Amino acid sequence: MIDRLEKYEDWARACMHVRCGFCRENCPAYSQMQLDSYAAKGKMTILYHLLRGRLQLDETIAERVFACTSCGLCDVACGYNQSEAIHEMKAVLCKQGVAPPEGYRKISTSTRESGNPYSANSAEGDTVLQSLSESKLSSADYTLFLGCTQIYRESEEIDSLLKILRAAGVSFRIPNEQICCGSPAYRVGDEFQAFEQAKRITTLFESMQSDKILVSCAGCYRMFSNDFKLLMNDESRFKTTHTIELLQELIKQKRLKISPLNATITYHDPCHLGRHSGLYDAPRQVLSSIPGVRLVEMEWNRKFAKCCGAGGGFRAGKVEDSIAIAANRVQEAKATEASILATACPFCLRNLRDGAASIDSKIKIESVESILAKLVL
Numbered sequence: 001m002i003d004r005l006e007k008y009e010d011w012a013r014a015c016m017h018v019r020c021g022f023c024r025e026n027c028p029a030y031s032q033m034q035l036d037s038y039a040a041k042g043k044m045t046i047l048y049h050l051l052r053g054r055l056q057l058d059e060t061i062a063e064r065v066f067a068c069t070s071c072g073l074c075d076v077a078c079g080y081n082q083s084e085a086i087h088e089m090k091a092v093l094c095k096q097g098v099a100p101p102e103g104y105r106k107i108s109t110s111t112r113e114s115g116n117p118y119s120a121n122s123a124e125g126d127t128v129l130q131s132l133s134e135s136k137l138s139s140a141d142y143t144l145f146l147g148c149t150q151i152y153r154e155s156e157e158i159d160s161l162l163k164i165l166r167a168a169g170v171s172f173r174i175p176n177e178q179i180c181c182g183s184p185a186y187r188v189g190d191e192f193q194a195f196e197q198a199k200r201i202t203t204l205f206e207s208m209q210s211d212k213i214l215v216s217c218a219g220c221y222r223m224f225s226n227d228f229k230l231l232m233n234d235e236s237r238f239k240t241t242h243t244i245e246l247l248q249e250l251i252k253q254k255r256l257k258i259s260p261l262n263a264t265i266t267y268h269d270p271c272h273l274g275r276h277s278g279l280y281d282a283p284r285q286v287l288s289s290i291p292g293v294r295l296v297e298m299e300w301n302r303k304f305a306k307c308c309g310a311g312g313g314f315r316a317g318k319v320e321d322s323i324a325i326a327a328n329r330v331q332e333a334k335a336t337e338a339s340i341l342a343t344a345c346p347f348c349l350r351n352l353r354d355g356a357a358s359i360d361s362k363i364k365i366e367s368v369e370s371i372l373a374k375l376v377l
């Protein structure tokens with residue numbers, strides 16, 4: 001099983017020779033724990049010694065490897081895709097039956113037992129979806145997939161999104177069954193459960209004869225547009241659009257009438273949407289198109305944007321550290337003197353809000369959709 005990691009040997013060897021440490025800069029795990037073994041540098045050192053048989057996969061190694069938000073900042077700093085190697089290490093640990101720390105493990109067991117990473121009653125999720133009139137439609141241009149965080153934790157985000165889509169006259173329908181996209185399980189290395197979710201989702205979309213999928217969670221977006229192909233060893237059978245791309249298009253086509261907002265806004269790039277998917281311009285163009293809005297950038301933005309600290313199971317595994325990382329990002333937003341910190345992922349939204357609360361910050365933290373929904377005429 002460890003053979004699977006051999007393809008990263010050259011990267012690990014290069015790291016062992018260079019040990020430059022560039023990957024430590026802004027690595028959320030390192031910035032919080034302040035030990036090299038939490039940065040990509042340390043994880044690649046572990047990988048190198050695993051491949052040489054000098055280390056064994058055990059729970060101490062697992063604690064270090066799983067402490068990674070999958071943000072990809074180390075890839076930008078390093079030049080090698082170290083976050084991919086770290087992801088593979090998590091998968092190998094899982095397959096070898098080495099238990100990840102409790103919080104990360106719970107993501108897998110909850111997805112397997114409850115159908116979502118929050119251990120919520122999935123029948124309640126189905127009820128939420130079935131209460132929306134678009135779930136009764138038999139055909140539409142888009143299928144709007146609502147993710148677990150929107151349904152079980154940030155349901156007001158659904159209202160905002162639907163208000164905009166309805167105002168613009170977008171033809172969309174909604175599945176009447178709630179299924180997790182599998183991203184949380186995948187990010188904690190549980191490829192088996194992620195594959196199960198991918199099969200269920202693919203069957204759902206095929207049964208709805210849907211090939212144009214709309215999502216507004218960065219994790220669901222990366223999963224559908226990239227990871228399903230890897231998991232299922234197959235070309236994707238549907239095209240995925242993030243709602244921020246659709247909003248950009250709707251504004252370009254002048255299908256939304258937007259009232260002015262006198263505000264300074266800064267935008268946080270979700271890692272799965274920005275660094276991992278290259279979607280940087282659309283959210284900025286949407287925000288800039290609001291009359292009266294002044295868009296300002298944080299010091300670290302676009303491909304260098306700092307992580308909110310929530311991803312890769314890190315929020316479940318190390319909640320206090322995760323919220324401290326979010327607080328750090330909020331401080332950066334405050335330094336711009338913006339009154340609103342906007343983002344385009346419900347999971348980032350949630351962690352940034354918790355980070356702001358932990359430092360008693362008054363900056364408003366909102367999704368681009370919720371800002372726009374209040375302004376759509």
Ligand code: SF4
Nearest residue numbers: 015020021023041078
């Ligand atoms: S930047 Fe890359 S080569 Fe340098 S220490 Fe980090 S992982 Fe190793």
Ligand code: SF4
Nearest residue numbers: 027068069071072074
């Ligand atoms: S992916 Fe992010 S959290 Fe993980 S090692 Fe790289 S920079 Fe650190």
